[in-house]
Amino acid sequence: MIKQLEKKLNTDEDIEINQDELNFMLQNIGSPDKQIRDEIIFSLFGKGFYTEAFEKEQVIEIYDYLINQNIIFEKIEEADILYALKRSFAILLYSLIVTFGNKKEYKYFGILSKGQTHKILEEILKYIEKEKCTVGYSEQYGWIDCFSHASQLIIDLIKADYEHSIFPNQILDSIYLSLINQNSEFGDGQEKRFAYIIASLYKNGYIEHDEILEYIKKLGSYQREAKSFDIKNERCYENILNTLNFFVLFINDGEIINLIKNLNNINEIISMI
Secondary structure, X not given: OHHHHHHHHHOOOOOOOOHHHHHHHHHOOOOOOHHXXXXXXXXXXXXXXXOOOOXXXXXXXXHHHHHHXXXXXXXXXXXXXXXXXXXXXXXXXXXXXXXXXXXXXXXXXXXXXXXXXXXXXXXXXXXXXXOOOOOOEEOOOEEOOHHHHHHXXXXXXXXXXXXXXXXXHHHHHHHHHHHHOOOOOOOOOOHHHHHHHHHHHHHOOOOOXXXXXXXXXXHHOHHHHOOOOOHHHHHHHHHHHHHHHHHHHXXXXXXXXXXXXXHHHHHHHHHHO
């Protein structure tokens, strides 16, 4: 089957993905073999959407599979990196559906109902609150990047929300819970994507200037409310500060920048005590 998929991936001719091939691709979306997972299966998923090789019915089948099998929550309470791979790359499939469903030039435009889109958002917000795998890149398995992939999906959902029907406070609350629930620091700058979500909400008018200031203060207050010498809390606060420092890169606002600088200064003082 791998050779068969490779042939379709590398040909310049029009392709179709048959049912057996789609089933195999779904079953191996989180393959521990990074060449199979990244360079063949997910690349073919990308090509399939880009070249409209999938029928609309197949795209709905992919959505139903992800939702009904609860893939992004599979074994989420266990410290098993192989299941984290499966969850992470299932999220990328959601992103493909949302992204190409938002492009008017593709036959997939409008393929998801508002209810289905909101269901994806609801699921991904629950996911970032629960996920504990903070690994970015693994020498053995390649890119895992759970939080980068999840953040990209949230950004894609914001871009597709023409009616401003999503609830930004739910997104902000889930990011906060994700930041304070981790046992380790994010690998390979994954928190940068959280910062970009917050910036996207702000720049697209979902949240006002005063609301973003209050949210930053809420994030900053975590250090004062947590046990200062608890390793877990120290790592969580590092994640928070890294997120806010990345946020500065996306926002040109003196008041926000000064507030974040002040939080960094407070942290330096606390770390010296």
